[in-house]
Amino acid sequence: xxxxxxxxxxxxxxxxxxxxxxxxxxxxxxxxxxxxxxxxxxxxxxxxxxxxxxxxxxxxxxxxxxxxxxxxxxxxxxxxxxxxxxxxxxxxxxxxxxxxxxxxxxxxxxxxxxxxxxxxxxxxxxxxxxxxxxxxxxxxxxxxxxxxxxxxxxxxxxxxxxxxxxxxxxxxxxxxxxxxxxxxxxxxxxxxxxxxxxxxxxxxxxxxxxxxxxxxxxxxxxxxxxxxxxxxxxxxxxxxxxxxxxxxxxxxxxxxxxxxxxxxxxxxxxxxxxxxxxxxxxxxxxxxxxxxxxxxxxxxxxxxxxxxxxxxxxxxxxxx
Amino acid sequence: xxxxxxxxxxxxxxxxxxxxxxxxxxxxxxxxxxxxxxxxxxxxxxxxxxxxxxxxxxxxxxxxxxxxxxxxxxxxxxxxxxxxxxxxxxxxxxxxxxxxxxxxxxxxxxxxxxxxxxxxxxxxxxxxxxxxxxxxxxxxxxxxxxxxxxxxxxxxxxxxxxxxxxxxxxxxxxxxxxxxxxxxxxxxxxxxxxxxxxxxxxxxxxxxxxxxxxxxxxxxxxxxxxxxxxxxxxxxxxxxxxxxxxxxx
Numbered sequence: 001x002x003x004x005x006x007x008x009x010x011x012x013x014x015x016x017x018x019x020x021x022x023x024x025x026x027x028x029x030x031x032x033x034x035x036x037x038x039x040x041x042x043x044x045x046x047x048x049x050x051x052x053x054x055x056x057x058x059x060x061x062x063x064x065x066x067x068x069x070x071x072x073x074x075x076x077x078x079x080x081x082x083x084x085x086x087x088x089x090x091x092x093x094x095x096x097x098x099x100x101x102x103x104x105x106x107x108x109x110x111x112x113x114x115x116x117x118x119x120x121x122x123x124x125x126x127x128x129x130x131x132x133x134x135x136x137x138x139x140x141x142x143x144x145x146x147x148x149x150x151x152x153x154x155x156x157x158x159x160x161x162x163x164x165x166x167x168x169x170x171x172x173x174x175x176x177x178x179x180x181x182x183x184x185x186x187x188x189x190x191x192x193x194x195x196x197x198x199x200x201x202x203x204x205x206x207x208x209x210x211x212x213x214x215x216x217x218x219x220x221x222x223x224x225x226x227x228x229x230x231x232x233x234x235x236x237x238x239x240x241x242x243x244x245x246x247x248x249x250x251x252x253x254x255x256x257x258x259x260x261x262x263x264x265x266x267x268x269x270x271x272x273x274x275x276x277x278x279x280x281x282x283x284x285x286x287x288x289x290x291x292x293x294x295x296x297x298x299x300x301x302x303x304x305x306x307x308x309x310x311x312x313x314x315x316x317x318x319x320x
Numbered sequence: 321x322x323x324x325x326x327x328x329x330x331x332x333x334x335x336x337x338x339x340x341x342x343x344x345x346x347x348x349x350x351x352x353x354x355x356x357x358x359x360x361x362x363x364x365x366x367x368x369x370x371x372x373x374x375x376x377x378x379x380x381x382x383x384x385x386x387x388x389x390x391x392x393x394x395x396x397x398x399x400x401x402x403x404x405x406x407x408x409x410x411x412x413x414x415x416x417x418x419x420x421x422x423x424x425x426x427x428x429x430x431x432x433x434x435x436x437x438x439x440x441x442x443x444x445x446x447x448x449x450x451x452x453x454x455x456x457x458x459x460x461x462x463x464x465x466x467x468x469x470x471x472x473x474x475x476x477x478x479x480x481x482x483x484x485x486x487x488x489x490x491x492x493x494x495x496x497x498x499x500x501x502x503x504x505x506x507x508x509x510x511x512x513x514x515x516x517x518x519x520x521x522x523x524x525x526x527x528x529x530x531x532x533x534x535x536x537x538x539x540x541x542x543x544x545x546x547x548x549x550x551x552x553x554x555x556x557x558x559x560x561x562x563x564x565x566x567x568x569x
Contacts, residue, residue: 010479067484069448070457094479097436098460101413101448110414110530113443126534131441135337136346139534182457182488189482198480201568225569236498243463243499244478249333249439250357250498258568269333275542279566281558287547294542296566297558301551309552313559318569 001120003029004085006076006103007036007048007056008095010067010187014044017091017153017198019051024156025089026052028120032089033057034166035079037072039065049166051158056166057083061173067095068183073102075173080107085146087125092150093197100150109146116155116255116276125149133249133272153197155255194228196247201258204230204247204274208263208284208303212240217307218262224314230254230274232264248273263303266291283307321375321430325366325399326420326446328356328438329383329390337538344533345410353386355393358435360503361496365465366433367398368501373467376400380424382407382416388519395514396506402519412531413441417449419524425454429491430471436461436495447495457488463499 003025007018014036025032034053036045038060045056059075076099080088088103090096092114104111116137117128127149128139142148196202203222205215215229222229231241233248247254249269259277264270266282266289274280275294282295283306292298299306331337332352340347355363366377379394381387382405391402405419424432432454437444444460451458463483464476471490476483478497506514548554548561562569 069459073452094461094477097444098448101445102452102458105449105452111445112531113445132337133439133442134539136339136536136538138536141532141534143530143532182459182486184484184486186485187482195480268336276539279568292547293544296545297561298545298547299549299554299558300547305552306555309555310559313555314569317559317563
């Protein structure tokens with residue numbers, strides 16, 4: 001099977017989760033071609049060979065420096081048609097959620113979103129994806145000649161990288177102004193901290209934090225662990241934290257290596273969004289809180305006292 | 321303005337999921353269905369657009385007779401009329417997008433709102449597919465929306481670690497995320513009025529799912545973990561376990 005991976009770049013940086021998708025493709029289909037749209041990144045393209053891309057198609061042209069769902073869908077679908085791929089992979093980022101459905105229509109291909117497993121059995125590609133925010137999983141096959149899968153970031157590992165260099169080819173698609181009917185005019189990045197879906201460690205807070213100003217304790221711990229900060233729905237609805245931080249059924253579903261739940265009781269919607277984290281720590285003063293049922297390690301106690309002590313102890317262990 | 325809002329009928333977010341007898345979908349016995357939470361932002365955006373620009377709002381839902389109950393919820397919020405596209409319950413996103421595109425193509429929509437995803441299958445596909453099928457621009461998961469008198473729109477959406485601002489023009493398909501607005505609660509008067517509002521019914525063309533579900537299963541049950549202790553005294557032991565046993569720090 002011939003696989004193509006859409007590689008996302010923003011401001012000249014290639015997304016780590018796109019490298020996860022390249023590795024997933026190369027390890028399952030033998031090799032893959034990576035397609036990157038945007039400004040010319042020069043040497044960075046050949047470097048994608050390290051993750052398993054045998055070839056990189058760099059698509060550049062006027063207007064393609066910034067994301068445009070319509071232009072990117074046309075340009076990317078054109079490359080896939082030209083190369084004749086059977087399988088197309090995306091990393092399920094905000095861009096892919098916007099772009100992949102349009103590509104699916106253009107390629108007359110079925111799309112399985114946000115997959116957490118992908119296996120090849122003979123001619124079949126079988127994907128597993130969470131539904132109901134992770135309360136259940138479905139295994140699916142796609143009944144179209146071209147099959148598109150988007151992979152949940154942070155779930156597929158990058159594996160061992162090599163020093164292989166990919167062969168790079170350039171393309172300059174023929175696009176008109178009409179193809180740019182939607183275009184991004186500005187990107188505003190928040191300072192430093194990672195997004196919950198991309199982070200390897202998340203420190204998350206709920207009602208038990210008492211007040212929004214107490215979030216400095218969450219942030220201090222997050223700083224030590226280079227973690228993202230998360231929040232329960234209750235504190236987002238109360239306006240203490242932005243929705244982008246919400247973990248759970250009407251927020252984001254996450255699977256970091258370490259999830260530290262501080263003052264979160266563990267409503268079913270929240271548990272659905274984080275229970276596939278590899279290691280869960282819960283700090284809560286209520287020993288009956290449902291969060292303890294999914295936690296690997298728990299401390300019963302007041303977050304206001306436990307958090308500063310935890311931050312200090314981790315500092316001394318990790319030597320920061 | 322001819323405004324459409326696509327809505328879904330989904331199990332309440334407090335539902336404890338059980339796998340049904342087919343082994344491929346949930347057991348709906350005893351499950352309460354609601355208007356998909358992300359669609360509430362879509363309905364609110366549609367109503368606000370009508371209030372500013374005039375026109376009419378139609379709520380569109382693909383499903384069986386049971387979804388009329390959910391269409392009535394949108395009508396109670398202030399939507400003018402309903403449009404039920406009758407189809408089997410378990411259509412995939414492509415089947416739903418196709419049914420909506422086929423139905424709306426000749427009705428000259430100016431704008432079509434959708435929730436960014438339904439909280440059952442979480443696919444985030446219908447809005448983009450609908451845009452491509454109708455030849456309209458699409459922007460997904462918006463948290464900000466401004467429209468000028470000439471149909472130019474400016475949108476804000478969350479991306480990893482920030483926001484992106486995009487521009488496009490009507491007609492367009494827009495999917496809505498939490499944070500875009502505060503959906504209104506239906507008032508008693510609205511609930512009464514909803515009973516008299518029309519729901520038109522059409523039939524979707526037959527369709528076979530392209531995404532074929534082989535099996536649905538529950539995540540493996542997790543053993544309850546270890547309570548390390550109480551209060552600050554337990555902290556050194558916790559950090560030791562995270563460092564040496566779990567090896568996550």
